[in-house]
Amino acid sequence: RPKRSTNFVNTTNEYQESDLFHPDCYFVCPEDEKTSISIDNIRALKNDCLYKTSLKGKGKVGILYPAELMQPKAADSLLKFLEEPPDETLLILITESIHKLPKTIISRMQIHNIKIPSIEETISWLKNEDTGRDWQKIIALFGSSPLLINELGYEFLTEKIKKISIDLDSLVLKKSKPSEIAANWTKEDLDTMLKILYVWISSLITVSLVKEIDEVKYVPSSFKKFIGVKLNYELCFNYLNEIANIR
Structure with missing residues (x-):
């Protein structure tokens, strides 16, 4: 099968089918429809890559992402490898929550903090990849990624932003029922939809607390009616917590 041209992968299968694939590099992440990295995933990493002879003769590389999603038994299995790693082997753990990793693993790793690119750097890079686009709204929702x-x-992203904006306007104006919106969203990329909703609710909380109107310039028009209105913060944070749990 031809390799898929990409610079970003989410799953092991995507990696193996992309032009990023290298026979001496093994990528580990939660399997499809799974939310954690299991001990079987770590065993496969060790047996299929790290403990094998390099196919290209230049060492072996294992990558875990997100590393904080390792199950306890998976972390224990990885720790045994870290205690006696073979020569010419590099293991990279990528995490946005290093405090969630076991201290025994952290103590055996070199830590490199990678700075998130600025908004200006993100816009500049995206314009080089795809010119003539207005990336401001998308970056406001998805951050410098x-x-x-x-x-x-x-x-894809502008379509989802438009879709969720229309749905929420319809909901706030009582033109649609929550059950109808929920049924429609099951047919969508739910993680992306919930990400946008999470950011919009966070923006409403921010503008309510610090009175920065710019924080909500990309929210649906119906949301702007809540600017200046005292919010039920407990309810808003409960919404955010529920969204985070679902995602």
């Missing part, structure tokens, strides 16, 4: 934004694509 140029690889992810570029992989999902401008058309």
